[in-house]
Amino acid sequence: MRIILMGPPGAGKGTQADFLTKELKIPHISTGEMFRKAVKENTPLGIEAKRYMDSGQLVPDAVTVGIVKERLAEADCQKGFLLDGFPRTVAQADALDVTLRELGVKLNQVINLLVGRDALLQRLTGRRVCKSCGATYHVLYNPSAAGQKCQLCQGELYQRSDDTEATVANRLDVYEQQTAPLVAYYEKKGLLLNIAGNETVEAIAENILKVLGSEQG
Numbered sequence: 001m002r003i004i005l006m007g008p009p010g011a012g013k014g015t016q017a018d019f020l021t022k023e024l025k026i027p028h029i030s031t032g033e034m035f036r037k038a039v040k041e042n043t044p045l046g047i048e049a050k051r052y053m054d055s056g057q058l059v060p061d062a063v064t065v066g067i068v069k070e071r072l073a074e075a076d077c078q079k080g081f082l083l084d085g086f087p088r089t090v091a092q093a094d095a096l097d098v099t100l101r102e103l104g105v106k107l108n109q110v111i112n113l114l115v116g117r118d119a120l121l122q123r124l125t126g127r128r129v130c131k132s133c134g135a136t137y138h139v140l141y142n143p144s145a146a147g148q149k150c151q152l153c154q155g156e157l158y159q160r161s162d163d164t165e166a167t168v169a170n171r172l173d174v175y176e177q178q179t180a181p182l183v184a185y186y187e188k189k190g191l192l193l194n195i196a197g198n199e200t201v202e203a204i205a206e207n208i209l210k211v212l213g214s215e216q217g
């Protein structure tokens with residue numbers, strides 16, 4: 001199964017991807033996670049990416065396409081993969097097309113999570129992430145059972161530096177301008193499945209599995 005999970009920042013891509021990749025036993029490829037790891041490790045990639053991430057801009061296509069291409073060539077991707085947060089521009093989608101053709105594989109489905117702007121703002125500004133294991137929480141909608149600590153590993157919870165109100169508004173604008181055109185792009189290819197993202201985490205997960213199952217026949 002080769003899937004793209006699309007949707008604006010805060011739509012719940014990471015949350016659903018964690019669930020789906022466990023369920024489907026395929027690797028979870030999040031370009032945002034890859035960049036955050038590089039920033040944490042202070043690698044040349046991280047130093048470059050940070051300049052864009054801090055202001056809510058996209059990292060340049062050439063850089064982003066390069067790391068995804070490398071990742072897709074790894075052995076564990078042969079059984080399938082879920083892309084979370086990539087592609088985010090038409091140029092990235094075209095490059096992905098070429099890469100998949102080189103690998104001799106096809107996408108099965110593009111799942112597009114639909115959530116309104118007000119809800120996105122609330123989700124992003126209330127998001128908290130575990131410093132140790134990366135688990136995602138929300139102060140109101142999905143609080144950790146361990147309070148200020150991660151309920152899975154007791155790690156410290158923090159707010160991403162790009163989840164502040166000012167940067168969030170910019171990221172939503174960048175999404176509208178650069179990423180939203182991909183909805184029509186994948187619709188034209190007959191791959192797009194819209195899923196209401198304003199339901200509970202469990203209901204959304206169930207709906208996604210249902211449509212994936214029926215599309216697979």
Ligand code: ADP
Pocket residue numbers: 007008009010011012013014015016123124126127128136137138139141142197198199200201204
């Ligand atoms: P994305 O990866 O698309 O940016 P996340 O999965 O990180 O989104 O979710 C953004 C925030 O919204 C997180 O704090 C998460 O806990 C919360 N969240 C995710 N799904 C839902 C949902 N269905 N209802 C309410 N809050 C949600």
Ligand code: ADP
Pocket residue numbers: 008009010013014031032033035052053054056057058059060064084085086087088092162171
């Ligand atoms: P979100 O949870 O808001 O969807 P991500 O974790 O996917 O955010 O991405 C965080 C930041 O990493 C983005 O704002 C952007 O700067 C950078 N980034 C992630 N994926 C891409 C991509 N495909 N192209 C360019 N930049 C990206």
Ligand code: ZN
Pocket residue numbers: 130131132133134135150151152153154155
């Ligand atoms: Zn944790």
